[in-house]
Amino acid sequence: MxxxxxxxxxxxxxxxxxxxxxxxxxxxxxxxxxxxxxxxxxxxxxxxxxxxxxxxxxxNSTHLPETYQRKMESFGVKISLDQIISPAIAARDVFSTRFSSDARIHVFGSDALKEYLSDQGFKLVEERADAVLVSLDQDMTYRKVVKAMRMISNGAVFFATNLDHILPSEKGWVPGGGVMVRAVQTCTQKTPIILGKxxxxxxxxxxxxxxxxxxxxxxxxxxxxxxxxxxxxxxxxxxxxxxxxxxxxxxxxxxxxxxxxxxxxxxxxxxxxxx
Structure with missing residues (x-):
């Protein structure tokens, strides 16, 4: 046809x-x-x-939507927050429809991502999570990987913002959020739900x-x-x-x-x- x-x-x-x-x-x-x-x-x-x-x-989930809005304004362009989409915003929408209002969310990611989801009313926890969201964390540690691994192994749903292995920066290419995601994926042997591109x-x-x-x-x-x-x-x-x-x-x-x-x-x- x-x-x-x-x-x-x-x-x-x-x-x-x-x-x-x-x-x-x-x-x-x-x-x-x-x-x-x-x-x-x-x-x-x-x-x-x-x-x-x-x-x-x-x-990129390391910046709040308002940050991009202000950056566009500095270039002479007005953009509403409804015209901005990132994995953080996608997480908000997906979590709201998939989980109850008292769901426990663990974020292995940036402070900006945690701040955004907390401001949206989600309960962020360090143990016994219903969902684990893994993203770019420039302060990645072995302990953070262990924590995410254990919660996912105990039944938490595994989400990831993206699998980008590298990112552009003003000083050249740097490791992306995919590095954190692959670390957790390797030790849990579970495939995450990818929210981003x-x-x-x-x-x-x-x-x-x-x-x-x-x-x-x-x-x-x-x-x-x-x-x-x-x-x-x-x-x-x-x-x-x-x-x-x-x-x-x-x-x-x-x-x-x-x-x-x-x-x-x-x-x-x-x-x-x-x-």
Whole structure:
């Protein structure tokens, strides 16, 4: 049947032009560290012109949503908190629907992640947890791994923010949250529920909130193994920009290619408003 066949270029373009939301990765797409990539105020004006809702889409749970909101404001762009999604926010939504209000949650992760979930009303514990959430912890210790291992082995549901093995920093690449997750996974021999990319959970949560179908969503990123794979698994349009990690050569042998490759986010915005 036709719906099982690859889309033609004209069909991909038609689908892109009907988009209602664009999920935008942050570092490598919107900015490099503290420097914006292009004139973000102008770019976001083009999104508005195209009738496309921009959503900030990150695997980073070490910063509160308000931090990203303020950063965008410093670049001249106003974003509501509803337009920001991270594994921390996904954890809030998933925990709220999966567990009772008095559920016991253990977080092996950053202080910001703990603060966020605590502020959302979750009971954070150091023993006898119903769920264990593992994320990037720059103060990782053997004792923390042991604690998470024991709670999961005793029946706690194992969640992870992402499996990113490395992350960009101003001083180069550094270990990512996947290092902590793999440590716990290795000693428990259990597979975590992944809340972040490349799983599509974050995209699905926001799309459900705004009433978008995946046919109306675009995934925009600079990394194939996280951003593009998440979009592919979600069944939405994928756009890779060349201002970050991957390039045309690095993805040449991937079985499923991005639907579009753009030089930068501004080129993608121009594509949205083109005739």
């Amino acid at each position: 036709k719906e099982n066949l690859p889309l033609t270029n004209s069909e991909k373009y038609s689908k892109l032009k009907s988009a209602k939301a664009a999920f935008l990765d942050l570092d490598g797409v919107l900015w490099h560290g503290t420097e914006p990539i292009g004139n973000l105020e102008s770019i976001f004006a083009k999104f508005k012109q195209a009738g496309v809702l921009p959503v900030l889409w990150t695997n 490349p799983e599509p959970i974050m995209m699905q949560l926001v799309s459900n909130q705004f009433g978008f179908s995946m046919d109306e969503v675009v995934a925009v990123g600079d990394r194939y193994d996280t951003d593009m794979l998440a979009g592919i698994r979600a069944g939405c349009t994928t756009v890779m920009v060349l201002t970050g990690v991957d390039n045309r050569d690095s993805i040449r042998n991937q079985e499923v290619q991005p639907d579009f490759i753009c030089e930068d986010l501004n080129a993608f915005a121009d594509l949205l408003i083109s005739d």
